[in-house]
Amino acid sequence: MNFFDRLHDRIVTVDSVVSVGLDPDPKRIPEHLRNHDLPRWAFNRRIIDATHEHAAVFKPNAAFYEDPDGWRALEETIAYAHGKGVPVLLDAKRADIGNTTRQYAQLLEKVDAITVNPYMGRDSLQPFLANEEAGVFVLCRTSNPGGADLQDLELETGEPLYERVAALADLWNENDNVGLVVGATKPEELEDLREQVPDLPFLVPGVGAQGGDAEVAVEFGLANGVGLVNSSRGIIFAGEEAGEKFADVAGQAVKRLKARLNQYR
Numbered sequence: 001m002n003f004f005d006r007l008h009d010r011i012v013t014v015d016s017v018v019s020v021g022l023d024p025d026p027k028r029i030p031e032h033l034r035n036h037d038l039p040r041w042a043f044n045r046r047i048i049d050a051t052h053e054h055a056a057v058f059k060p061n062a063a064f065y066e067d068p069d070g071w072r073a074l075e076e077t078i079a080y081a082h083g084k085g086v087p088v089l090l091d092a093k094r095a096d097i098g099n100t101t102r103q104y105a106q107l108l109e110k111v112d113a114i115t116v117n118p119y120m121g122r123d124s125l126q127p128f129l130a131n132e133e134a135g136v137f138v139l140c141r142t143s144n145p146g147g148a149d150l151q152d153l154e155l156e157t158g159e160p161l162y163e164r165v166a167a168l169a170d171l172w173n174e175n176d177n178v179g180l181v182v183g184a185t186k187p188e189e190l191e192d193l194r195e196q197v198p199d200l201p202f203l204v205p206g207v208g209a210q211g212g213d214a215e216v217a218v219e220f221g222l223a224n225g226v227g228l229v230n231s232s233r234g235i236i237f238a239g240e241e242a243g244e245k246f247a248d249v250a251g252q253a254v255k256r257l258k259a260r261l262n263q264y265r
C-alpha cells in the first residue's frame, strides 16, 4: 500500500497530523537514563510509549544517530515504533549520484518514508522515487533563516528556485509517493506552494522550538487531509525539568499540539 494511503489511515485512526520528531540530543537526555547501555534508545522508548497514541508518524533525524551506538538506538527505535503501529519517516536529507543513492535507498527497507535533497537533480533521487511503497519528502522551502540564500533566488523566468523545485517534484511524482518539506516559519511560501501543487502533501517542520505558525502549517500543509506538522524539541524535551516524569510531560505536549492543530483541520 502506498505511503500516503497508509498515512491517511493513520491520521484518521489517531485523529492527528502530528509528526513527533525523535532528535535525542545526548546532552539533553535526563540524568537517570545516561548510564543505560543505549541512552538514546532508552529515552526514545519512553517518549514513544507516552506519545504514540497521538503521533501520525515518528520522525527520527539521522543526525542524532550517526555513530555505532546511534545506529543501534535507531534500529531499536524504528522497530519499537512499528510495533506500536506508527509509520517512521527518517529525516535523512539524502541524495547523491545514482550509484550512491542506490545504497541510500536501502534505508527505505527499514522505514516508511524519507526526506531527500533535490539539488543534484532527478537521477540523484530516482532510487527513492522508484520505491512505490515509500514516501519521499523533497526539501523545498526550509524553515531556517539561511534557506533564503539559495531557495529564494530568482530564476530568469521570475520564479524563485523553491517554486521550480516544487514543479519538478510534481513531475517526479509518477508513483504518487512524493511530498514537499516546507517550513512553518514561511507562511507566505506555504500558501503559494499549496496553490501551485495542490495534490502534494507537505511535511511542515518549525512549529514549537522554531516559533513557526501552527495555523498556516495545517491550513496549507495538508493535501486532501494528508500532511504532517512536526515538532521535535517542543515535545520530547517539554519535560526537561520534570526528571523521571519527563515522558509524561512529553505526552501532555503532544496532546496539546494535536488539539491545537485539529482546530484548523
Ligand SMILES: O=C(O)c1cc(=O)[nH]c(=O)n1[C@@H]1O[C@H](COP(=O)(O)O)[C@@H](O)[C@H]1O
Residues within 6 Å of the ligand: 021, 023, 061, 091, 115, 141, 142, 143, 144, 181, 182, 183, 205, 206, 207, 208, 209, 210, 230, 231, 232, 233, 234
Ligand atoms: O526536513 C526537516 O524535517 C526539516 C526541514 C526544515 O526546513 N526545518 C527543520 O527544522 N527540519 C527538521 O525538523 C526538526 C525540527 O526540530 P524542532 O525545531 O526541534 O521542532 C529537525 O529534525 C530539523 O532537522
